[in-house]
Every structure is written in C-alpha cells, then in structure tokens.
Amino acid sequence: MTDLHLPLDRATGRLAAQIAAGFRSAVRSGRLTAGTRLPSSRDLARDLDVSRGVVVAAYEQLTAEGFLIARRGDGTRIAPLARPDDGAPVAPPAGLGDGAAPRPRGAAPPSPEPPPSPEPPPEAALPYDLWPSRPDLSAFPRERWIAAARAALRTLPHDVLTYPDPGGVPALRAELAGYLARVRAAHTGPGRVVIMNGVAHGLSALLGLLRAGGHTTLAVEDPTSVRQVPMLEASGLRIVRVPVDGEGVDVDALAGTGARAVLVTPAHQYPTGVVLSPARRAELIAWVRGVDGLILEDDYDAEFRYDREPVGCLQGVDPDRVVLLGSVSKSLAPALRLGWAVAPPAIAARLCEHRENTDLGGPVLEQYAFAEFLRGGGYDRHLRTMRRRYRTRRDALAAALNENLPGATVHGVSAGIHLYVELPAGRGEDEIVARAAQAGVSVAGARPMWSAARAGHAPPALVLGYARLTETRLVEAAELLGQAVTHGAEG
C-alpha cells in the first residue's frame, strides 16, 4: 500500500470524498486489485495526516458503493467485483450491441403480474399539494437559464444550427461526463454518454434494444412508479415484479424470475425510499455477471441526499453491465425533457443509431444552455440551494407527521423529495386518501404502486411529496392528514 497515491487538496476540504475518489481511481487503473487488503483506518489516517473519522467515512462510502468489502476479523479489502478499467472495452453483454440473440437462462420465470390499477390523476387543484415526484417548479432558475441560453446562442458558430449529432451536443456530453464522474462516481469514458429526452426516453430506447437482442423479460421493482408501467408494457417485454425490502431489491427473488435485465432505483427506491444496501449492491452485480445481463439504473432523486455523502452510482462499479439513466426532471424541470444515458460504448452507439432512425437527436439550444449552466457552476449552485430548501421541508414534514400521525412509520427520509409513510395497522388507505382530499390535501396511496399479487399484503401507506410546500404549509397539511387518519379509524 505504500505506492498508493492519494493526493489530497486540503484547501478544498471534503477530504473523505477525495480519499474515496483516490481509491476508485486506483481500482479502475488496476493499481489496486481485487482482494487487496487496505490499511486500517487508523494507519491510513496517520499516513495521510487526517482524522480517523475521515478515513472511516471514505471506507464506508466505498463499501456502500461496492468497491470495498469489510469483514469482521478480516479487515477491509478491495471487492472481487470491482473491475479495473483496462482501457479496452470489454465485450458488451450478450444480446446487446452485437446483434446476437441468446435465449434467457435461469429458473423458469413466474407468470407476469397483471398491471396494477393506475394512480388516480393528481389533484393539483387542492390547496395542499403533497403529490409525489414533483419538484418545486417555482424555483426553476428562469433568468439564469435564459442567460445561459443567450450566452450559448451568442457565441455558437452557425454550423451548430444544422442537423445535430443524434447522440447529443459534444459540449454537453463532455460537461456531463465530468459532472457525473465527480458527483455520482460514474464511469464516463469516451463514447459512453448519450443525451436523451429524459429517463423515460432512454428507458424506452433501451427496452427496444433489449428486445431486438433477444431479451423477453424485464424485471422491475415491486412497488414501483405506476406512471411508467404502460411504457414498460408497450415495449413488448414481459414485465415481472421483484419485491423490495428494507435493503432494496431482493436479488434472490430476481434470480428466480429468469430475467436477464432489471430496472432498479438504487440511490433512492421509488416509492419506498430505501437505499440499496452494500450487500445487495454486491449481490446484484454478481447476479448480472452470472446471467450475462444488464442493469438499468434509474438514478432517481440521486441529487438530493441530505444526511451523508451520496452513494456513488452502481454504474461506476461495473460500467460494462450497468446503464445509468438520469435527467434534470427533478433537479430543474421535467418540461426541459433533458436526460442522459451512460452506457457501455456498444450500447451507447446503438442508442445513437436509434435516435438517427427516429428523431435525429434532440434540440441543441437547450443542450448548449445546460452545458453552459454546468460549465459555469450554475447547476451546482442551484442543486445546493434546492438541497437546503428540500432538507428544511423534509425536516418540517417528518416532525409534523411524528406529532400528528402517532403510530405511523416514516421511511425514506435520507434522500429524495418524498416520504413513504406506513399507516397504523387497520387504517384504510383509500379512505384516508379520500378524506385527505376532502380536507384539501392531495396525497398518493401506495397500494396502486404494488403488484396485484402483493398489494393485499403491503401495509397501508401514503407517499408524500414535500418539495412544493413551505414549512408552514407542510405542518398544516400534516395536521389535516392527522385528522383524516384519526377519522379514518373512527369511521
């Protein structure tokens, strides 16, 4: 370990993040190989002249991401799953990027679940809007966005106004590659970043590629967002649901489906808010390698992690088996329809080809504006502002729920812009949603987000988005909700 080069810039702070980045880089370059034992946190802290807590935080971060394994009595080692980036792209997963069409393997798949009933339409007109998945649109930086667009448009040569690169404007792909490597610990080597019109667009294109490559089945978390179910079903793939528990998606159950592709939300599961545990991350990576498959990682809400350093994306652990999908829909506004996929080069090339054969790529002015926003630090500043704002709102709602809904259990507080609130046993979810609406509070029940097979067993729960209301109004909403729950028990 003496040759481990971990340069620290003490002026910029965030020493734990710097140490973690140094280890990731050492693993990817091959300088640290699987099984290598790391120095104890005490020793490394002394070597680096930092406090022991800094090293512990870095090790925890890397363990959570799947780069390290900590075993009692065996110290901390580089995980066997952490793969060096040898510069030469490895072969793409079978059935994707190479035109081959293998059949799925593994256990006989269960019958597909019938689709869940759709979520009721959002009650936007109600005075207290706790409908989930909506960012605070009043915070969209209109003036700064227009300024970025104008700055871009004033300096661009005429030729960028012709038919675009179908995979996205090079300037944005480069800025995003830097951003996602820095903030999400993604592996964003050349030829991997493709611009799409949001996560749904990337997902629908990838499902088409999976089907063309011989996949017949897609595994999806249970519960999941009801919104995307029609799109998933329109792909022609059979959709099988895999239960989520307190550690995230159940990989044993996944292995039993026979699927070789899975859609997951590791950063903050929707709707339960669970962060995928380190053990499950390792199991999931082992699974995808074993079935020669593909993980579609919806980096949902990853920008908003409040109480600790965000966990790096799964894609950074195995960039040849994971496609990272992200967008600005939660961080800026869904109406921008601006997202990305970070994929193995062969799959990224197929995504570009898909755009060439469908819409010839997305509008370039917004892409240049976003690139400018990233380059000038405006995006980072905006995210910091929103993180502070959302954290304050989360604290207000969580405290008010604690006070007004005794007996309820609040999940998913550590990240995202919604809470998953299990109601006291015996309370009827539909009735509470209806009573809340009567009292002027728009909330979503969780049951429609579960598969039909499991909806009956899941405890009644509400999914509460807190992004759009001030603290005062969140407290008022929690009081009204508390009354609805109490009346629900009486009635």
Added chain:
Amino acid sequence: MTDLHLPLDRATGRLAAQIAAGFRSAVRSGRLTAGTRLPSSRDLARDLDVSRGVVVAAYEQLTAEGFLIARRGDGTRIAPLARPDDGAPVAPPAGLGDGAAPRPRGAAPPSPEPPPSPEPPPEAALPYDLWPSRPDLSAFPRERWIAAARAALRTLPHDVLTYPDPGGVPALRAELAGYLARVRAAHTGPGRVVIMNGVAHGLSALLGLLRAGGHTTLAVEDPTSVRQVPMLEASGLRIVRVPVDGEGVDVDALAGTGARAVLVTPAHQYPTGVVLSPARRAELIAWVRGVDGLILEDDYDAEFRYDREPVGCLQGVDPDRVVLLGSVSKSLAPALRLGWAVAPPAIAARLCEHRENTDLGGPVLEQYAFAEFLRGGGYDRHLRTMRRRYRTRRDALAAALNENLPGATVHGVSAGIHLYVELPAGRGEDEIVARAAQAGVSVAGARPMWSAARAGHAPPALVLGYARLTETRLVEAAELLGQAVTHGAEG
C-alpha cells in the same frame, strides 16, 4: 351561386387568396357540393367587383389544389374529391387508429428495390458549398428567438414546467393550426395537430403505426432523399420505389405496387423539384380512397415558392386520408428539432400515445418560443425575408448556370432551395462531382437518389443547393462548375 358568401377585405390585399379561401371554406362547410358549376371568371369578377385576373388566379390555385376541376366546354366545377367537413370525424383509414389489421390488397407487389448507395458525406469544408437541403443558417434570427423564449418564460405559470402534454404545448398547437390553415390551406380541426421533433420523428412514428396496423409496404418516390432511407428501412416495412416524372409521382405505377401507404413531397419533390400536377393530385386522392390507405405528405420546402401563390397542401383536400408533416428545419434551423404532424384525430391520438410511451413529449420552452414567434408575426416576417433572399440567389444561380453550362437543363426553379440540373448527355456524373470538389465546389450527384433499378437510366444530374451562398459566390461557383463539366467532356 347567389348565396355564395365571399367576404373580401380590400384593405389587406391578396384578393385572389381571399377568394380561394372563401371557396375552400364553402366546400368544407358543405355549402358547395361536388359537381357544382362555378360562375365564369368574368361573371364572378363583376359580382365581386375585382379584376378578372384575380378570379382566374383564385380558380387556378383551387384547381392546382384539387378543389376544382376545369374541363374545356364544361366550365369549372367543384371536384368530386373535395369532401365537406361534416364535423363528425369519418372513420380512420382501416389498419390505423382502430387496431384492425387488414391485409394489403391490390396487385402483387414487385420485389423491393435494393437500397441505393449512400450519398457521400457533405463536403462542408469546400469554399463553395452547394450541398442541397441546407438553409442559410447565418440568417437564423438568434436575437429574436431568444427574445421570444424570454418573453414566454417570463410570463408562463410555474405549472407549465412540469411534464408536458406529450402531443405538444397547446398554445403552439393552436398557433400552428391557424398558421397552417392560412398559409398551407391545411385542414387543422381540433385534435389534429401534434408536435414532433421534426419530420423524421413524425415519419418514424407513423411508420410504426402503419406496421402495427397491418401495413407491410411503404411506397416512396424514386428518386428520393437518400438520407432518410436507413430510417425507412429500420421501420421493418418493405420499401418500394415509384417513379417520378414531370408531373410528380406516377400514380399508375403506385397502384401496381400493392402498397396502401405512400410517402410523397407534393409541394416540391425532392430532389427533382417537380410540383405535383393537378391531375396527379386528383389521381393520388382517388388511389388512396380506393385502397383504403394513407398518404404521408412531407411538406418539403413548401415555405419557399417564388413565382406564384403556393399550392395548398394535399392534406387540405382529404384530411382523413392524408397526414401532413412539416418542420422548421428549412425555415429556421434543423437544430431546433421542431416539427408537426396534422393527422386524422384517431391517428393524432395514436401519435400522442406513442410519445407518452417513448419520450413523454418534447421540450416545452422551444415550443413556447415558436408559438410566441408565430403569434407576434416574427415567423411570417422571417419567411418573407428568406423568400426574397433565396429568390435572388435562385435567380443568380439559374442565370449563371444558363451561361456556364450550355446544354444543361435546370428543373425545380419555382420553389425550394435547390435546383435539379440535368447535364448534357454523355457527361459522367461522378467525374463531374469529383472535378467540382477539386475546384472547391461541393455538389451532390443525383444518381445515388435513384433506386438501383433506375439509376442507370436517369440522365446524369446534379442537385445544387443555393441557400447558403451570396449571388457573387453563386456565380463564381457556376463558372467553376462549368469548367468541371467542360473538362469532364474533354477527359
């Protein structure tokens, strides 16, 4: 005819266009029915107190569009094909919009043509850029576009920043409906206009619908744009080519293919520049009704018609059998990726559903900016400016070709932003393209745009885009081209 209400606003001028619009409206409302004989131009001119030339121009326009039929000795009558709009949408064409999957009928189709060889990559680096299909990007109204975007973004409520209507921003759909009805004589009733990311996007989505509806074959003009051939083939439909002659697409040959769907460019055929003749328009409409099929009308270059009133779109003649596809790619810039489809309501609903299942709709800020640009008259002003500019350039190039390429025949001068130049017999197209490139002039040969079966028989020709060069440089380019042709004959 005495109850024919033709209100004229003499202050605004364009009396012939007003008269034509009045007749179209009377046909659509059912006030004028098929076979009705119109007053002579002399009588109507006296009734309306306008010059006879004005009425003649209106009648010619309506005849060109297929609303009227003029027969020697029988006067002018409402065409039997002109269908009133009875308010209730008629049944959509079989196999589209209703989930039915009829088999194609008609004669046994010929074998599909092998794909033509691709166009060589554009030689943008050459000093004289005559590559076709590129507008003058230096004329993009950057400041006015940003001003329109800012004006929109400053006044929009926050809620428009959420997930958009997948079929497009209502304000833009309404503005476009008005614009296309006024300028292209399109029938843009409620539920017909859908925003897409350009013509290619609309086309690829429609081909998917055709396939899902049981279509197996798509007829395409011969010659055609090579650029879109890979996209057409990616649809999974069998592509059959139908020859274009001096009147446009050969409808007898089309009927022999067995196809029930055809992609045409009636306003200005690409690349020959032919405007579809009134007789062929009528034949094409009769064909599509006979086969219970669908016409995909690429309204290519329709904004730029120089020497007379533009012919209304085919969609206005039979809005239940024709889908109109257009975009701002030639009028503003391809990089905006902003286009539209005007379709029968059932097909328009399917297009919206397609977007819901793929990219959830396009970015809204550009749509609001374009709506603002349309509403404020900026788009009309921009088009007038560009029409004047392109017309001057066309005149310069056509005159210079006449002088420098004796024996060449120039086609397609009346509209668009390119010319189709048949070379004197015996000249080798490839050699001339190569010699022109050596001399610094980037031109496209026409042969790759023909099907393999016909490429050998078509006279050697060049396709010359004149949008991007000033008159002086166009004259210089024609001189260099003349030398290349002369040397080509000597060598």
